[in-house]
Amino acid sequence: MGLTSTLLASRTLAALTSPHGVDRYLELVNPMWAAREVRARVVSVERETSGEHPVATVTLQPTSTWRGHRAGQYVQVGVEVPGARRTTRCFTISSAASQPGERFTLTVRAHSEGLVSKWLVEQARPGFVVHLSQAQGDFTLNESPATPTNNHLLFITGGSGITPAMSMVRTLLRDGYDGHAGRKVTFLHYARGPEDQIFATELAEIAAADNGVRVVLRHESAGDPLFSAIDLARLVPDFREVDTWVCGPAGLMERVELAYDGSPRLRTERFKAPVVKAGNAEGDVVFSRSGQQVANTGASLLEQAEAAGLTPEFGCRMGICFSCTARKTEGTVRNVLTGEESSLPDEDIRVCVSAPVGDCAVDL
Amino acid sequence: MSALTTEQPVREPAPAPQPDEQPISANLPLTPSQLEAFGAEMDAIRQRIIADLGEADADYIRKVLKAQRGFEVAGRALFYLPPAWPLAVAALSISKILDNMEIGHNVMHGQYDWMGDPALNSRMFEWDNVCPSEQWKYSHNYIHHTFTNIVGKDRDVGYGILRMDADQEWHPYYLGNPVYALLLMLFFEWGVAMHDLEVENIVAGKRKMSENAALHRGIMRKVKRQALKDYVLFPALTGPLFPLTLAGNATANLIRNIWAFNIIFCGHFPAGVASFSVEETEDESRGQWYLRQLLGSANITGGKLFHVMSGNLSHQIEHHLFPDLPARRYPEVADEVREICERYGLQYNTGPLGHQLFSVAKKICRFALPDDVAQVPGVGLVRALLGKGKPPVAVVAEAA
Incomplete structure (x- = not known):
């Protein structure tokens, strides 16, 4: 593949295929051929849990352009949902760190309003192709698994927030000497109940083996305690001095942050979910690039940005020329021409005809 | 008719003007209350199509894209067979026409942004043309589509080179109108690229050369890439056939130029298309904007293939009313737009290509001369x- 990929990424080929680029031609022949873009073929979809919001592990074979990932990173996955709309969401990689071009897995919970997560869990079949970004994120394991140390590592996760921690533990056990993590690891996970427990079999195996990893599972339905500093101190007395990774629902994250009291040892990862609010002129509008925050007046985002002293690019001011397109990162906007409301995170909108409904953040 | 067969929507007659109101102007023959009703009918069409966008539109544009890439690869390959030279030129010309019109023009209008595909996104698409997409989008999507046919504001009225309207003051320079039009036709992509430099405003002292520095750099970057591909690399790849391939690529660009010029000039310049003054379009309502788009544009009749090859700009009226709807929808809304025009007693300018072209040619020659x-x-x-x-x-x- 070495020579082919060098050739595909060469400047000559880029010049010959200008202005569209090599990938626009390759994809028409075979979607798994790429010079720059990253795509992946679904290899398998395995259910981890059933129930109302089932979880599945999706194994992906990326194109040779995939540069690999570090344990704990996430990837943007774009799929064409019904209606021919490519929708992109972030998912944490659940398998151990990967090399360029290597297979990896995503473990996804199908949220009732999650277009992409539902597609991955319920509709994806082997052979389907999805669009990917390169791996992103700094919520990663920053130690070499091959070098044993005395460091104690602590993972606190809730629900589907288990995935980055799972990738890190899998990496430690795979790359450590003789299947041993090479350091003391505490893996504390909160789930609703045994039927909602992701990776149950593998976690039981990890807990039983002599590998330095202590697995503690807390199941709400079995009456296990919720997270508290006292409970954590019983497991890890000096937890504020221990390198800790926390990922899970907002409530858990808040309680953990409170318990750590600003300790620099704590690393957090939040999953962004759409925030839908009713009403018109409520909430605050955040212009993230300029760092401004104003009270929402209900006017178009362009007018509100200008009232705040910003000078965003614009053209027709009536929604036809697309000059003012900006990225909305959070919140709900109403298209003033069609009345249509949209709450998707990371969506390109025309700010001249978009009015915020409640809190809203735009990259202006 | 039962409700199961095609349902014919009940059409309200156009509202009569209120007793105390006047039409906007002789050019814009509806009163404010009529304009409101007219605008609402146009909005309803728009809304209905937007709600219906989906797989069929995505399949269509991907099919056109695949055909364009196919013609392109076939054209480039056929240059290795010297007897097939005319075929190679034909294939490459078709590819360039599709790339510029049904794909480039329409994708850069944001017609397919809703698909979320970066390859079909107005902010990312770059076309096979020496004009950088970024600059074209400004002068076309914003200036031309917002201020359509307002003399003094829409720089597409004569492109700063030609006199195409009686309200453009005559000057002996315009005696060359037919010659300039011919040159613009042959070098159309270069004319489009130079359009944003507003050379006429520099000559008139209204614009400084320094304002063009960034634009100029952008154009040169794009020109280099286009020239390298069409006039150096692909000819070089055919070895001893270099001159033939070079000539073929130049011919394909020329054919695309001529075709695009002719289609585009039929969009706003046939006789009967209205132009507007800055005064009569001040404080314009949405309904009046629609009316101006309708009266300031003209269609070309033709078959399905002709519409595809013209990027559906043969439906210039529908394109100007709904610039961000996928162009394949224009034929479908054209009947409704015509029916609305009939009810409101408005002109709907359309005709076969030959007829519209002759009308444009007459105008180019007529306005070469002063009124007296x-x-x-x-x-x-x-x-x-x-x-x-x-x-x-x-x-x-x-x-x-």
């Missing part, structure tokens, strides 16, 4: 030499 031909330098002298002749004004009236 006596102003043309030398006419007085000719008249004096010839003595009593047919008054030239009459000739003008015939030509118009």
Whole structure:
């Protein structure tokens, strides 16, 4: 593949295929051929849990352009949902760190309003192709698994927030000497109940083996305690001095942050979910690039940005020329021409005809 | 008819003007209350199509894209067979026409942004043309589509080179109108690329050369890439056939230029298309904007293939009413737009390509001359030499 990929990424080929680029031609022949873009073929979809919001592990074979990932990173996955709309969401990689071009897995919970997560869990079949970004994120394991140390590592996760921690533990056990993590690891996970427990079999195996990893599972339905500093101190007395990774629902994250009291040892990862609010002129509008925050007046985002002293690019001011397109990162906007409301995170909108409904953040 | 068969929507007659109101102007023959109803009908069409966008539109544009790439690869490959040279040129010309019109123009209008595909996104798409997409989008999507046919604001009225409207003041320079139009046709992509530099405003002292520095850099970057591909690399790849391939690529660009120029000039310049003054379009309502788009554009009739090859700009009226709807929808909404026009007693300018082109050609020649031909330098002298002749004004009236 070495020579082919060098050739595909060469400047000559880029010049010959200008202005569209090599990938626009390759994809028409075979979607798994790429010079720059990253795509992946679904290899398998395995259910981890059933129930109302089932979880599945999706194994992906990326194109040779995939540069690999570090344990704990996430990837943007774009799929064409019904209606021919490519929708992109972030998912944490659940398998151990990967090399360029290597297979990896995503473990996804199908949220009732999650277009992409539902597609991955319920509709994806082997052979389907999805669009990917390169791996992103700094919520990663920053130690070499091959070098044993005395460091104690602590993972606190809730629900589907288990995935980055799972990738890190899998990496430690795979790359450590003789299947041993090479350091003391505490893996504390909160789930609703045994039927909602992701990776149950593998976690039981990890807990039983002599590998330095202590697995503690807390199941709400079995009456296990919720997270508290006292409970954590019983497991890890000096937890504020221990390198800790926390990922899970907002409530858990808040309680953990409170318990750590600003300790620099704590690393957090939040999953962004759409925030839908009713009403018109409520909430605050955040212009993230300029760092401004104003009270929402209900006017178009362009007018509100200008009232705040910003000078965003614009053209027709009536929604036809697309000059003012900006990225909305959070919140709900109403298209003033069609009345249509949209709450998707990371969506390109025309700010001249978009009015915020409640809190809203735009990259202006 | 039962409700199961095609349902014919009940059409309200156009509202009569309120007793105390007047039409906006002779050019814009509806009153404010009529405009409101007219605008609402146009909005309803728009809304309905937007709600219906989906797989069929995505499949269509991907099919066109695949055909364009196919023609392109076939054209480039056929240059290796010298006897197939005309075929190679034809295939490459078709590819360039599709790339510029049904794909490039329409994708850069944001018609397919809703698909969320970066390859079909107006902010990322770059076309096979020397004009950088970024600059074209400004002058076309914003200036031309917002201020359509407002003399003095829409720079597409004559492109700063030609006199295409009686409200553009005559100057002896415009005697060359037909020649400039011919040159613009042959070098159309270069004309489009230079359009944003507003050379006419620099000549008039309204714009400084320094304002063009960034634009100029952008154009040169794009020109280099286009020239490298069409005039160096692909010819070089055919080895000893270099000159033939070079000539073929140049011919394909020329054919695309001529075709695009002709389609585009039929969009706003046939006789009967209205132009507007800055005054009559001040504080314009949405309904009035729609009316101006309708009266300021003209369609070309033709078959399905013709519409595809023109990027559906043969439905210039529908394109100007709904610039961000996928162009394949224009034929489908055209019947409704016509029906609305009939009810409101509005002109709907359309005709076959030959008819519209002839009308444009006449206009180009007519506006080369001043309204009073006596102003043309030398006419007085000719008249004096010839003595009593047919008054030239009459000739003008015939030509118009």
